[in-house]
Amino acid sequence: MHSRAVTIVLTLIFLLTIRGAALGQSATLSAVGEGAVGNQNPKSAPGSSQSNDPNSPAQTCAKFDPKQLENDAAIANDAEGLAWSIVYNYSTLPANVTQADAAIPSTRVKGRLPQFNLVVLSAALSMKECKTATVQTATKQTNKQVGAPSSSDGSTSAVQKVGIPQLLGVAVENGAVTSNVSGTTITLSTTPYGFIYAFARDQDTEQAYEDSPFFTHLGLSASFNVGSNSSDPLASATRKQVSQWQAKYALRDTSIRSSAVRGFYTSELAQAAANLAKDLSDPANGAADPLLVDVSGILLSNWNSLFPNVKQAYTEVANQPNATDPGPTTKILAMQILQILDKDPGYQSALSVAGQNSLLGNLASRYSKDAATFATQEKKFETSVSNLAKGWNGALSFNQKFPTTTTSAATSSASSSTAKPPVPPYLVGELDVTCEPKTDNTQKVACPLGPKATLTGNFSGSFYANPNPALNETAFRGGNGALQAQWSLGPGFVKVKSANDKSQMTLSASGSYQRLQENKDQKGKRPDIVLGNLKLEIPISSGVSFPLSFSVANATEQIKETYVKGNFGVSFDLDKLASLLKANQ
Amino acid sequence: MTQDPNTLVDFTVASGEQVTVTVQAVNCNCMTTGAFNGTDLTAISNDPDVYQFTFNGNSGDKARFACLCVFQPKDPLFAHYTFQLTGSQGGNFSSTDTPKETPKASKVLFFTIA
Numbered sequence: 155m156h157s158r159a160v161t162i163v164l165t166l167i168f169l170l171t172i173r174g175a176a177l178g179q180s181a182t183l184s185a186v187g188e189g190a191v192g193n194q195n196p197k198s199a200p201g202s203s204q205s206n207d208p209n210s211p212a213q214t215c216a217k218f219d220p221k222q223l224e225n226d227a228a229i230a231n232d233a234e235g236l237a238w239s240i241v242y243n244y245s246t247l248p249a250n251v252t253q254a255d256a257a258i259p260s261t262r263v264k265g266r267l268p269q270f271n272l273v274v275l276s277a278a279l280s281m282k283e284c285k286t287a288t289v290q291t292a293t294k295q296t297n298k299q300v301g302a303p304s305s306s307d308g309s310t311s312a313v314q315k316v317g318i319p320q321l322l323g324v325a326v327e328n329g330a331v332t333s334n335v336s337g338t339t340i341t342l343s344t345t346p347y348g349f350i351y352a353f354a355r356d357q358d359t360e361q362a363y364e365d366s367p368f369f370t371h372l373g374l375s376a377s378f379n380v381g382s383n384s385s386d387p388l389a390s391a392t393r394k395q396v397s398q399w400q401a402k403y404a405l406r407d408t409s410i411r412s413s414a415v416r417g418f419y420t421s422e423l424a425q426a427a428a429n430l431a432k433d434l435s436d437p438a439n440g441a442a443d444p445l446l447v448d449v450s451g452i453l454l455s456n457w458n459s460l461f462p463n464v465k466q467a468y469t470e471v472a473n474q475p476n477a478t479d480p481g482p483t484t485k486i487l488a489m490q491i492l493q494i495l496d497k498d499p500g501y502q503s504a505l506s507v508a509g510q511n512s513l514l515g516n517l518a519s520r521y522s523k524d525a526a527t528f529a530t531q532e533k534k535f536e537t538s539v540s541n542l543a544k545g546w547n548g549a550l551s552f553n554q555k556f557p558t559t560t561t562s563a564a565t566s567s568a569s570s571s572t573a574k575p576p577v578p579p580y581l582v583g584e585l586d587v588t589c590e591p592k593t594d595n596t597q598k599v600a601c602p603l604g605p606k607a608t609l610t611g612n613f614s615g616s617f618y619a620n621p622n623p624a625l626n627e628t629a630f631r632g633g634n635g636a637l638q639a640q641w642s643l644g645p646g647f648v649k650v651k652s653a654n655d656k657s658q659m660t661l662s663a664s665g666s667y668q669r670l671q672e673n674k675d676q677k678g679k680r681p682d683i684v685l686g687n688l689k690l691e692i693p694i695s696s697g698v699s700f701p702l703s704f705s706v707a708n709a710t711e712q713i714k715e716t717y718v719k720g721n722f723g724v725s726f727d728l729d730k731l732a733s734l735l736k737a738n739q
Numbered sequence: 740m741t742q743d744p745n746t747l748v749d750f751t752v753a754s755g756e757q758v759t760v761t762v763q764a765v766n767c768n769c770m771t772t773g774a775f776n777g778t779d780l781t782a783i784s785n786d787p788d789v790y791q792f793t794f795n796g797n798s799g800d801k802a803r804f805a806c807l808c809v810f811q812p813k814d815p816l817f818a819h820y821t822f823q824l825t826g827s828q829g830g831n832f833s834s835t836d837t838p839k840e841t842p843k844a845s846k847v848l849f850f851t852i853a
Contacts, residue, residue: 235840242819242838258745262835265748268805269845351766360769360786410811411768419770419809427807427843431774434805434845438777450746477816532842539811 218277220505224492232273233488238480239263240453240460241467241487256461260453264446268434271445271508275518276525278509339397343375348476363411370411373402400553402586408543418538426528433521438513444504452501456494463487537594544590545597551584578622580631584614608640612666626672632681636666645693657693664689680709740826741853747835749849750824755795757827760848762806763787766818767839770809776802796852804848810839822846 223229243259251258347369351358363370378395407414433439453460463483470481495501508514557577589601590608603609614634621627640662664687673679685707693699706718740756743749752758762771764786773780773790782788794802808820822834837846 235844238840239838239844242817243835245817246836261745262747264746265835265837265846265848266844268803268847358766360764360767363768410813415768415811416770419768423770423809424772427770427809428772428774428779430843430845431772431805431807432777432779434807434847435774435803436777437802439803440801471816475815475817478813479816528843535842 220278220502221496223274223496224489226277228273229277229492230488232270233492234480234485236263236266236270237467237484237488237491239266241464241471241480241484244464245468245472256464257454257457259464260457260460261450263453264450267446267449268439268442270449271442272433272439272518272521274445274505275442275508275514276522278505279515279518339377339379341375341377343373345370345373347372360411360413360416364413367407368403370409371404371407373400373404375400375402396556398553398555400551402549402551405548405550406546408547410539412542414542415539418535418542422535422538423528423531426524426531429524430521430528433517433524436517438517441511441514442508445501445508448498448501448504449495452494452498453491459494460487460490463490538596541592541594541596544592546587546589546599546601548588549586551582551586553582553584554579555582578618578620578627580616580618582614582616584612586613587611603639606641610638610640612636626674626676628671630671632668632670632672634666634668636664638662638664657699659693660689660691662689662691663687683707683709740824740828740830740832742824742830742832742834747833748847749851750826750832751851751853752794752826753828754797754800754852755793757791757793758804758850759825759827760790760804760806761787761823761825762790762808763821763823764808764818765821767810767814769820771806771820773804773806775804780804794850794852798852800852802850804850806837806846806848808837808844808846810841810844812841814839814841820844820846822848824848 218226224233240259240263243262244256247256247258347363347366350369351362376399377397379397463486467481467483467487470483471477556579588608588610589603591597591601591605601607601609612634613636616631616634617629618627618631621629621631640660642658643661644659645657666685666687668683668685670679670681670683673681685705687703687705689701689703691699691701704718740753740758741751750758760773762773763769764771769786769788771782771788773782773788775790775792775794780790780792782790790804790806792804794800796802806820806822810818816839818839819836821836824830824832824834834846834848837844
């Protein structure tokens with residue numbers, strides 16, 4: 155009773171703290187937003203047309219100044235691609251190259267320059283497009299199981315989801331729903347395909363992916379008990395600390411590497427891409443050759459000043475195979491290149507001459523329109539890809555759980571705690587089904603809870619490998635069924651997220667029934683356990699959310715006692731964090 | 740066909756020589772489109788995407804092959820496309836990789852008739 159009271163009091167204090175923090179943070183950001191935010195981003199300097207909010211109305215493009223290339227959003231964006239090409243080419247050089255040899259990347263980006271030149275010319279001819287970043291689908295995804303599986307100590311989930319994180323999913327959660335042991339767990343998860351090809355990077359092709367359906371559909375995870383005072387939870391991810399491991403096979407591939415993505419590309423993006431390729435190979439582009447030669451030469455002659463940033467940019471991303479975006483120095487490098495071009499009289503002169511060529515002008519105009527069409531089609535493509543993860547899906551999972559031995563914890567002194575008999579490990583086989591409504595009209599069989607709610611169901615049986623008859627255990631431990639309905643409640647009320655973070659606040663209601671065979675005819679225990687759970691997950695920052703959970707049950711596995719419990723935790727989703735980094739560029 | 744060893748994107752071909760460009764995606768789905776001299780090319784096979792064209796003309800004539808490579812935001816940073824070129828009159832070359840940019844990255848190869 156004492157620990158329950160403490161839990162409830164702590165939860166109430168925590169709720170009040172969150173509310174206070176949310177209100178305070180919101181007020182602070184509002185004040186800043188009205189003032190200096192516009193000057194925080196170098197791309198948002200006076201005259202810039204870029205906005206990070208994709209829903210903001212189109213803004214008027216400022217007049218192009220060829221000596222202020224970096225102030226044009228489209229040029230700055232494209233220069234980042236050029237800068238990354240330089241850094242990438244540097245990364246392909248053998249180790250221990252001399253600085254002179256390292257200048258090779260400056261000549262090996264020539265194939266990337268026609269696009270850069272057309273972007274600059276489009277802007278120079280005032281035909282550039284005011285467009286915004288569009289990459290925001292990943293953060294909306296709510297169907298991945300990032301936290302510990304529902305039966306694990308420390309989980310705040312009563313029902314486990316079907317999706318498999320493609321990146322290393324890390325979740326640290328504090329609390330427990332289906333057990334009366336409140337522990338802290340950390341969960342690491344991956345796919346075998348991702349693991350294998352992390353060590354054979356150049357062999358990870360579309361064909362290899364399609365040839366490995368088993369390894370791409372399979373997700374592996376392990377949950378580890380970590381001490382509540384641990385300042386470095388990952389350090390606790392050792393074999394001895396394993397509280398559960400799980401192998402999960404998704405019935406349908408919903409990843410971005412799915413073969414379905416190619417179908418979306420063919421139907422929605424290929425034609426727009428073909429038009430851009432035609433523009434880039436157009437003979438009229440030959441009139442921009444002086445610009446081409448100039449940029450190559452300028453990069454080479456300024457290599458000594460560019461090299462430190464090239465090296466630093468590579469250092470930022472080296473040994474990060476799962477990173478999806480270049481580090482900040484790549485942006486600095488892009489700005490540096492543009493500032494060099496600003497001051498180069500040869501480039502400025504060639505730009506002026508090229509701008510007067512009518513054939514090239516027409517081509518730049520066409521390229522600008524084709525790029526706008528591509529951007530529009532790319533949004534449709536992204537919508538289709540994001541819907542790939544929705545609709546009906548299912549997963550089969552197999553896991554082994556190592557229950558934590560409980561203590562009576564009447565006091566904080568370890569010496570006065572009384573050890574209970576250890577609960578042996580057991581195996582669980584599970585079928586999960588889910589249906590998240592798609593946002594387009596491509597869903598053939600509608601979800602049973604309508605267009606707004608996601609339904610998830612878990613059905614499992616558990617078994618003892620070595621049952622202990624003295625504890626009334628048999629090989630069949632029991633069965634479990636759980637259903638969850640989840641609603642998206644919008645972006646949430648905590649205003650510390652970035653503008654590109656489309657994470658949703660979610661409310662879920664779930665119920666489960668568990669039959670625990672060993673509790674039959676045992677004094678003080680119930681064989682039939684019913685649990686209800688209400689969970690509110692609040693996104694609080696980029697890729698970080700607070701799950702708040704309230705549970706009511708007629709008993710726990712160990713004690714025939716009705717309880718009401720509140721739990722909270724912190725979840726980190728590295729997939730979302732990676733996507734947000736890109737969107738913030 | 741010969742290749743400029745410095746840029747790796749400049750090639751010299753004989754008039755009427757058929758060029759085969761093989762584009763392979765690494766760490767990402769293979770989604771490309773190709774064009775030669777302002778005209779669409781249809782890949783003769785996919786994954787890797789293979790494009791073929793013939794450059795006819797006089798000595799000193801120039802033309803470009805452009806390839807648009809599509810990436811997705813969640814593709815890893817070091818996802819890239821590789822380019823392998825073969826001339827019907829001899830020569831087999833690798834060009835520079837095209838690394839990830841979201842949503843698209845372009846590569847232009849430059850051809851001159853010898």
